[in-house]
Amino acid sequence: MKTSWRLLPCRALRAAENMAIDEAVFRLSRREALPPTLRFFGWQPPAVSLGYFQKTSREIDVETCRREGIDIVRRPTGGKAVLHEHEMTYSLVAAMDHPLFAGDILETYRVISACIVEALKRLGLTPEMVSEGRSAAGTPLEAYCFAAPSKYELLVGGRKICGSAQVRAGGAFLQHGSLLIDVDPVRAAAVMRVPAAGISGSTTTLREQLGRVIGVDELARVLRGAFEDTLGITLAEEGLTAAEEALKEQLLAGKYGTDRWNLEGKSTPGGEGEPS
Amino acid sequence: MSVFQEDLFYSREHTWVRVDGNMATVGVSDYAQEKLGELYSIELPGTDAEVEQDEPFGVIESSKSVAELISPVSGEVISVNEDIEDDIGVINSDPYGAGWLIMVELRDLDELNNLLDAEEYREYVGEEAGTEE
Numbered sequence: 001m002k003t004s005w006r007l008l009p010c011r012a013l014r015a016a017e018n019m020a021i022d023e024a025v026f027r028l029s030r031r032e033a034l035p036p037t038l039r040f041f042g043w044q045p046p047a048v049s050l051g052y053f054q055k056t057s058r059e060i061d062v063e064t065c066r067r068e069g070i071d072i073v074r075r076p077t078g079g080k081a082v083l084h085e086h087e088m089t090y091s092l093v094a095a096m097d098h099p100l101f102a103g104d105i106l107e108t109y110r111v112i113s114a115c116i117v118e119a120l121k122r123l124g125l126t127p128e129m130v131s132e133g134r135s136a137a138g139t140p141l142e143a144y145c146f147a148a149p150s151k152y153e154l155l156v157g158g159r160k161i162c163g164s165a166q167v168r169a170g171g172a173f174l175q176h177g178s179l180l181i182d183v184d185p186v187r188a189a190a191v192m193r194v195p196a197a198g199i200s201g202s203t204t205t206l207r208e209q210l211g212r213v214i215g216v217d218e219l220a221r222v223l224r225g226a227f228e229d230t231l232g233i234t235l236a237e238e239g240l241t242a243a244e245e246a247l248k249e250q251l252l253a254g255k256y257g258t259d260r261w262n263l264e265g266k267s268t269p270g271g272e273g274e275p276s
Numbered sequence: 277m278s279v280f281q282e283d284l285f286y287s288r289e290h291t292w293v294r295v296d297g298n299m300a301t302v303g304v305s306d307y308a309q310e311k312l313g314e315l316y317s318i319e320l321p322g323t324d325a326e327v328e329q330d331e332p333f334g335v336i337e338s339s340k341s342v343a344e345l346i347s348p349v350s351g352e353v354i355s356v357n358e359d360i361e362d363d364i365g366v367i368n369s370d371p372y373g374a375g376w377l378i379m380v381e382l383r384d385l386d387e388l389n390n391l392l393d394a395e396e397y398r399e400y401v402g403e404e405a406g407t408e409e
Contacts, residue, residue, distance in 0.1 A: 052337060
């Protein structure tokens with residue numbers, strides 16, 4: 001019999017709520033003794049997410065975000081800035097020593113990428129898993145996550161279509177990533193303060209590759225099947241536990257709903273991690 | 277192959293401790309820096325902060341992940357390696373030397389009994405590495 005993992009509801013939520021849910025599930029995963037948890041989600045309104053250590057003013061144009069109604073949120077995970085607008089985001093929380101992920105960081109990227117590769121194949125595409133980094137360090141695109149494929153990121157036609165990031169603590173890991181449905185290079189460039197041509201040249205989208213705009217429900221269904229078959233599991237649709245709900249609300253009020261965390265990277269009064 | 281320096285204590289969370297009287301220097305193990313890969317950023321407590329054994333005291337980011345640093349000892353931070361803020365790569369290149377993180381005035385020397393010696397730590401990560409096959 002296949003093991004059952006939890007699948008949280010697929011919804012488009014505010015940036016702060018998305019990050020609060022991810023962190024609540026991650027922080028409580030050991031205590032709640034739950035099976036691995038997978039979630040597919042969207043962002044409403046659109047949002048820019050920053051990596052844990054990024055300096056806001058250096059990476060993105062805050063004024064443009066405010067003017068365009070784009071939320072700004074800081075992720076618990078590492079990596080670079082991402083504009084979340086027309087995309088399907090996944091997040092996966094599991095124990096570090098889960099047999100499928102073998103306790104190794106790269107292995108988690110490889111296994112999760114294999115699931116997304118399978119989904120893209122089912123859509124008729126020919127994705128490739130990049131195993132060596134192509135560094136954009138030192139270029140104007142450095143801050144833009146989709147400009148620098150790192151290990152086991154996903155390309156179609158030599159351009160990045162899905163980027164992922166991870167955090168590990170307390171015996172568990174959270175990995176989330178963005179699968180691009182469509183992109184507005186001019187808008188992304190304005191937010192990231194990089195040339196639009198650089199974004200078009202380094203990234204591709206499902207719309208470009210499929211020649212149509214895929215519906216969110218259809219994409220979620222394909223991804224679900226690809227994860228189930230690749231991992232040999234079944235996904236059972238469930239909600240958050242009471243403890244996860246409570247922690248989510250706490251994280252919304254005290255962290256992801258605050259400029260102090262999102263713009264300045266400070267979660268607790270007098271805490272460390274003070275970007276200039 | 278990772279280096280397991282003999283004169284150190286190690287934690288199961290992959291930090292090392294060098295003890296001199298009631299002073300302890302803390303860093304990340306060679307095994308951990310190898311697994312994390314190229315390091316990008318680090319967040320450490322300030323001097324005078326209190327750290328607790330088995331509790332987070334910082335955060336480190338590599339090309340692959342963000343990871344919490346778990347303190348192997350309890351006590352007061354008396355010094356922080358400021359050089360790594362300018363060149364974090366030194367943790368990759370010299371984890372047991374110039375790549376040290378914090379120095380702690382130990383509150384309870386008995387806590388060191390909870391740590392592993394080099395051989396025990398080598399076996400511990402060996403087992404962990406073994407599950408990856």
